[in-house]
Amino acid sequence: MSKIMTTQEAITRFVNDGDFLFIGGYICRPPFAAIHEIIRQKKKDLTVVRSNTADDFDMLIGAGCVKRFICTFISLGLYGLARCFRRSIEKGIPHKIEIEEYTNLSLPLMLMAGALGMPFVPVKDMVGTDLMKIKSFMGDNKYKFIDSPFDGSPVMLVPALNPDVAIIHVQQADEEGNAQMWGIGGDCKWGANAAKKVIVSCERIVSREVVGKDPSRTIVPGFKVVAVTEEPFGAHPGYTPGFYDVDFSFGYLYQQASNTVEGFQAFLDEWVFGVKNRTEYINHYIQKFGYEQFKKLWAKFDYSYPVSYAY
Amino acid sequence: MSEHPNDYIKPELMACCGAREIQDGDIVIVGTGFPTMSANIARYTHAPNAKLMQESGVYDARPLRPALSVGDPCLNPGAAMIGGLVDVMGMFLQGGWIDVGFLAGSQVDKYGNINTTVIGDYNAPKSRLPGSGGANPIGSLAKKVLIISLHDTRHMAEKVDFITTPGYIDGPGSREKWGLPANTGPSVIITNKAVLRFDKTTKVAYLESYHPDTSVDEVVKLTPWKLEVSDNVHETEPPRAEELKALREILDPFRMIKIYEKRGYV
Secondary structure: OOOEOOHHHHHHHHOOOOOEEEEOOEOEOOOHHHHHHHHHOOOOOEEEEOOOEOHHHHHHHHOOOEEEEEEOOEEOHHHOEOHHHHHHHHHOOOOOOEEEEOOOOHHHHHHHHHHHOOOEEEEOOOOOOHHHOOOOOOHHHHOEEEEOOOOOOEEEEEEOOOOOEEEEEEEEEOOOOOEEOOOOOOOHHHHHHHOOEEEEEEEEEOOHHHHHHOHHHEEEOHHHEEEEEEOOOOOOOOEEOOOEOOOHHHHHHHHHHHOOHHHHHHHHHHHOOOOOOHHHHHHHHHHHHOHHHHHHOEOOOOOOOOOOOOO | OOOOOOOOOHHHHHHHHHHOOOOOOOEEEOOOOHHHHHHHHHHHOOOOOOEEEEOOOEEOOOOOOOOOOOOOHHHOOOOOEEOOHHHHHHHHHHOOOOOEEEEEOOEEEOOOOEEOOEEEEOOEEEEEOOOOOOHHHHHHHOOEEEEEEOOOOOOEEOOOOOOOEOOOOOOOOHHHHOOOOOOOOEEEEEEOOEEEEEOOOOOOEEEEEEOOOOOHHHHHHHOOOOOOEEEEEEEOOOOOHHHHHHHHHHHOOOOHHHHHHHOOOO
16 A cells, blocks of 8 residues: 655644654754654644764754654754754743753663563663753652562663654665665664554655565564655755755755744745745755756665675 | 874864773764764774664664764664664663663752753753763763763762762662662763862762863862862873774764864863
8 A cells, every 4th residue: 555645745644732742863864854844834842863973853842733742862963962852841932941951871771672572671881970860740750769579679761652653764665565774774774673563755756676685674664654655865965875964054944044033934934834845945946056056965885795695 | 102193173082982882792872973983983993793772763873974973874784683772771771781871961969960951940940951861871871981071060969959860879879779779870070170089988970080271180170079189190192092082983084073172072
């Protein structure tokens, strides 16, 4: 059964106000087409989760879509601290989000536990630090500290997470949603498999036969997927290995814009509300910066050797 | 006896100090900037078999330009293995395989605790910082942790505003009490003025060497805790010719390291 639809339809049908969302990717494959659509549809009261985050989550926070954020790290990397996130926490603009803080070890393992159907998972980090003292909306369920039933040594347990919806961007998927990814993985595979429903955004839709030529690359099986959207350049200004590079100058543009509330609003008006979909976004990019600049982002070709699964 | 060209800048000296902490065959988890430069200087000089990892999931990358984040596109082609956070932070770091971790912080204290969460009160922050990311698990679980810091009273403290990443926490016995693995913890603080190590008994950072343009007195004055001075205190060895050659000719031909001068590493 084909699950191919537009991003607009996928977000309308499968993302509700108040949902708990995993959004995959960090610089590598952030699903920006879907993120912009969430902002366009003015979804609100979302709980969002991912390990390392950047401009993508900052934008959702600045646009007022986020109520709660299960986080480890947010910054604009090379361009410094995340402006909308800081305004929210320091000044309550547009409102103060609630944050529950973990680390890049504990949070991925909480998603893994969710994917594996485990109630919680022991972790060896966070102990002895102020991360234990700060508890927000998860309260005493942020973690539990016990003596190991096996050898009596102290063990921290953190709860499994099962988001309502995961949104990921991958290189290719078939019409049923078998999603194939390569390159830096972050917590994408576990976050997607922990969720009850998965929206797969991809650079290209391929046939089931193409998927079957290299099935080890599939990170989410079609049966978990509710929507497949084809969004070339869907991760811009992030990158997709084999397709296009990071757009550093656009990252700078976002940082400059998000320095002020007015600048951030103007950015949204131009790049999110000012376009109907990703095609218009790319066209606007080309009109504004020129085709040469757009073409500079394209990846070179450097194919791996073909693999054979034959017997 | 090595040659020591005298045209180096301070960030180059700091990168070389980091490199000298790495032994051949070490598995090193790096972020961007100093850690990558240090680990690569080591690879091109005394530690050809050291292997680098990024927390995002990359092992033994072969980047053709300096990586600007742990998710940088240039880390993909040529790597020996790419997985994700569960692979590197879970299987390799928590699994106990990482020899060296590099950390930087907005604030570091005398026990090597690091703050990357908040300046001021957590609930009413003066400045909200990015958060732990991979820093806390690296500080908790890497066998040897190298800390990079600016040497002034803003970036160093008797006690950090918020312990994001554990050094020796409250002092002797703290890491053991919390069940952190034996023989882990911060090993050195490399600043733009000096190299500090941790006293085996008190777990407080003391002065091991001061950089060529400064002095014991200056470093003591700039340090916000009562800085003990090693009996063997000496001037930091300047960058060796072969270290600078690796850095300038292979690793950083565009001298991007100069941006650290603008950030105060002078």
